[in-house]
Amino acid sequence: MVAKRARGGGRVSVTLADVAREAGVDQSTVSRVLRDDHRTKATEETRARIRDAAVRLGYVPNATARSLAMRRTSTIALLIPQMGFIYTDIIKGAGDAARQLGYVLVVADGSELGRAKDAIRTLVLEGRVDGLLLASGTLTDEVADDLVGTFGNIVVLNRQIASRIPRIIEDDEHGMYLGTRELIDAGHRRIAFLAGPKDVDTSRRRIVGYRKALKEAGIPVSRSLLVHDEFDEAGGRAGMLRLLALATPPTAVAAASLAGAVGAMAAARDKGLTIPDDLSIVAFHDSPLADYLAPALTTIAMPLRELGKQAVEMLHRQIVGEAGPQAVTVHDPEPRIIRRASVGPPRSL
Amino acid sequence: MVAKRARGGGRVSVTLADVAREAGVDQSTVSRVLRDDHRTKATEETRARIRDAAVRLGYVPNATARSLAMRRTSTIALLIPQMGFIYTDIIKGAGDAARQLGYVLVVADGSELGRAKDAIRTLVLEGRVDGLLLASGTLTDEVADDLVGTFGNIVVLNRQIASRIPRIIEDDEHGMYLGTRELIDAGHRRIAFLAGPKDVDTSRRRIVGYRKALKEAGIPVSRSLLVHDEFDEAGGRAGMLRLLALATPPTAVAAASLAGAVGAMAAARDKGLTIPDDLSIVAFHDSPLADYLAPALTTIAMPLRELGKQAVEMLHRQIVGEAGPQAVTVHDPEPRIIRRASVGPPRSL
DNA sequence: CTGTTAGCGCTTTCAA
DNA sequence: TTGAAAGCGCTAACAG
Numbered sequence: 263m264v265a266k267r268a269r270g271g272g273r274v275s276v277t278l279a280d281v282a283r284e285a286g287v288d289q290s291t292v293s294r295v296l297r298d299d300h301r302t303k304a305t306e307e308t309r310a311r312i313r314d315a316a317v318r319l320g321y322v323p324n325a326t327a328r329s330l331a332m333r334r335t336s337t338i339a340l341l342i343p344q345m346g347f348i349y350t351d352i353i354k355g356a357g358d359a360a361r362q363l364g365y366v367l368v369v370a371d372g373s374e375l376g377r378a379k380d381a382i383r384t385l386v387l388e389g390r391v392d393g394l395l396l397a398s399g400t401l402t403d404e405v406a407d408d409l410v411g412t413f414g415n416i417v418v419l420n421r422q423i424a425s426r427i428p429r430i431i432e433d434d435e436h437g438m439y440l441g442t443r444e445l446i447d448a449g450h451r452r453i454a455f456l457a458g459p460k461d462v463d464t465s466r467r468r469i470v471g472y473r474k475a476l477k478e479a480g481i482p483v484s485r486s487l488l489v490h491d492e493f494d495e496a497g498g499r500a501g502m503l504r505l506l507a508l509a510t511p512p513t514a515v516a517a518a519s520l521a522g523a524v525g526a527m528a529a530a531r532d533k534g535l536t537i538p539d540d541l542s543i544v545a546f547h548d549s550p551l552a553d554y555l556a557p558a559l560t561t562i563a564m565p566l567r568e569l570g571k572q573a574v575e576m577l578h579r580q581i582v583g584e585a586g587p588q589a590v591t592v593h594d595p596e597p598r599i600i601r602r603a604s605v606g607p608p609r610s611l
Numbered sequence: 612m613v614a615k616r617a618r619g620g621g622r623v624s625v626t627l628a629d630v631a632r633e634a635g636v637d638q639s640t641v642s643r644v645l646r647d648d649h650r651t652k653a654t655e656e657t658r659a660r661i662r663d664a665a666v667r668l669g670y671v672p673n674a675t676a677r678s679l680a681m682r683r684t685s686t687i688a689l690l691i692p693q694m695g696f697i698y699t700d701i702i703k704g705a706g707d708a709a710r711q712l713g714y715v716l717v718v719a720d721g722s723e724l725g726r727a728k729d730a731i732r733t734l735v736l737e738g739r740v741d742g743l744l745l746a747s748g749t750l751t752d753e754v755a756d757d758l759v760g761t762f763g764n765i766v767v768l769n770r771q772i773a774s775r776i777p778r779i780i781e782d783d784e785h786g787m788y789l790g791t792r793e794l795i796d797a798g799h800r801r802i803a804f805l806a807g808p809k810d811v812d813t814s815r816r817r818i819v820g821y822r823k824a825l826k827e828a829g830i831p832v833s834r835s836l837l838v839h840d841e842f843d844e845a846g847g848r849a850g851m852l853r854l855l856a857l858a859t860p861p862t863a864v865a866a867a868s869l870a871g872a873v874g875a876m877a878a879a880r881d882k883g884l885t886i887p888d889d890l891s892i893v894a895f896h897d898s899p900l901a902d903y904l905a906p907a908l909t910t911i912a913m914p915l916r917e918l919g920k921q922a923v924e925m926l927h928r929q930i931v932g933e934a935g936p937q938a939v940t941v942h943d944p945e946p947r948i949i950r951r952a953s954v955g956p957p958r959s960l
Numbered sequence: 961c962t963g964t965t966a967g968c969g970c971t972t973t974c975a976a
Numbered sequence: 977t978t979g980a981a982a983g984c985g986c987t988a989a990c991a992g
Binding site (some may be wrong): 682 | 980983985
């Protein structure tokens with residue numbers, strides 16, 4: 263018998279034993295040769311015989327069997343809440359790093375796997391992957407606290423959590439500081455901040471940067487100019503509308519998210535305002551889309567690929583049991599302002 | 612010995628054998644009980660004893676071992692070229708269906724796994740997943756042809772390919788027919804089509820719908836009004852610019868992609884045109900973003916969740932060896948026009 | 961340099 | 977109703 267039927271598709275599956283028989287050697291030898299195990303030096307002749315047989319038979323190693331024997335799957339997962347602007351870059355960075363370290367990266371959609379806890383169980387505890395990258399959006403505070411007692415290799419992205427789980431964050435504070443400065447430098451003093459939800463700490467960190475820039479410029483921070491809402495377009499529109507209803511509305515606004523900025527622009531338009539003549543706006547995070555908005559949107563480009571890359575590296579260290587920092591902030595490369603057309607001097611100037 | 616150290620994280624792994632010992636039964640019994648194997652009727656008493664032991668020990672089944680024994684992973688993958696507007700809905704639909712059928716759905720980024728061929732090998736042939744959903748964008752014609760000889764459970768999304776690989780497509784023709792009709796009904800006769808790349812068949816099918824609507828209305832189709840470019844914003848802008856450079860430019864344009872429409876709007880704006888006064892526009896595919904553009908964009912919403920759902924169902928049939936159609940088109944629910952503000956009567960009227 | 965021998969943790973006949 | 981035993985396809989000592 264040379265091969266057995268495998269499930270579905272009528273494919274036949276060729277195993278190491280088949281190749282061994284064909285080549286007239288033991289399967290352990292085949293295993294070593296095919297893996298290029300450097301602790302062994304097979305004769306060039308046997309190597310050739312084995313490779314031949316493998317090709318002839320169309321041998322493809324079975325990842326599951328290997329995983330079981332090695333007790334590692336060489337795959338890691340990235341759990342994201344829902345596809346958004348920022349994840350494409352994080353995925354790219356993480357994917358590159360993963361490949362380089364010998365992992366396959368898969369991404370799991372949070373809404374589909376249920377809450378993060380389910381994902382941790384299904385993916386990590388049941389051993390489907392060696393480790394998990396948890397993107398911030400998937401974590402409510404409740405779940406985050408829950409993570410304290412969790413085992414498994416996990417790295418949390420962009421969220422400062424209480425537990426001792428390793429985490430990596432982007433420099434939200436500095437990014438937002440830079441963005442706010444951009445507005446200040448353009449001459450604005452009445453600058454609003456469109457923050458994300460109140461209990462999310464990326465939101466909190468961005469507020470800190472906003473405040474810092476204001477203080478540094480000697481501008482008093484006004485409570486009424488700081489509004490909280492969802493990070494999406496609808497949230498941005500709603501927040502902006504509240505801002506525009508103020509007795510003296512802001513002349514500029516810093517948005518904590520790109521989608522929020524898009525919503526804010528729509529709100530301003532609805533109210534008959536022209537950007538940047540009547541209102542300047544800068545958005546946290548960049549996307550190709552920003553170039554095509556009316557007007558093109560000035561953004562704060564965060565080093566998201568680097569974030570993804572370093573997240574994978576942290577996870578890898580954890581997997582192989584190497585020591586390393588428990589909490590890192592990505593400072594390099596620096597966030598940078600991409601100047602487009604949404605920032606100008608205030609009208610009154 | 613009650614448990615062994617597992618790789619990384621210092622976790623201990625509790626096995627079936629551990630639970631069996633703790634409960635004083637054989638591991639096969641534990642396996643049956645914990646899986647609720649209906650072919651066995653364990654005493655309520657032993658069941659309780661086993662469950663107790665499992666909980667006490669914190670037993671979590673190992674998916675890899677199970678996969679090896681059962682020769683199926685209960686995991687399927689969706690390979691996408693790069694995150695785009697349409698995939699969030701496809702993922703949702705596929706994820707729901709997958710969960711319902713007992714699969715875990717993971718998504719793999721094409722740019723990260725290299726070409727589709729690599730993904731097929733890594734994921735399907737090496738047995739990491741039971742089957743693969745291949746989103747159209749990942750397939751160049753060359754690779755598509757290559758698929759002919761491929762084994763493994765695969766369903767191709769949104770691409771009509773030569774080989775006998777099962778495929779599922781959305782009704783591009785009808786959708787674009789509807790979109791073009793929208794423009795015709797508004798009074799336009801000089802309607803351009805911003806198609807995608809020439810050799811992509813979603814693009815071709817959309818052209819067919821566009822032509823059909825035109826013919827039906829007795830409008831001659833002009834070669835110069837049909838321009839090909841990439842599906843992204845840059846492609847849309849470039850295509851639109853070419854259209855606007857025509858001796859008599861169109862009064863309306865149907866875009867084969869949402870991103871393309873965004874680019875086209877930017878181009879029109881750059882040329883000083885107002886939408887919809889000077890130019891009407893309708894885009895293929897919908898997204899929340901459309902609501903926030905200036906002006907809000909009229910779109911053709913395709914049943915993408917349904918596409919994802921049916922794709923998974925097709926794949927499942929293939930996996931379990933059930934018969935089923937080799938090529939299906941999703942007709943239900945129908946594509947529908949979401950009227951916003953980018954379509955109006957032509958200026959000359 | 962290569963073969964032998966145990967597993968990895970689970971499912972699944974086959975007996976009892 | 978439960979247990980014993982084999983095996984999924986591979987890796988990894990340990991001999992020789």
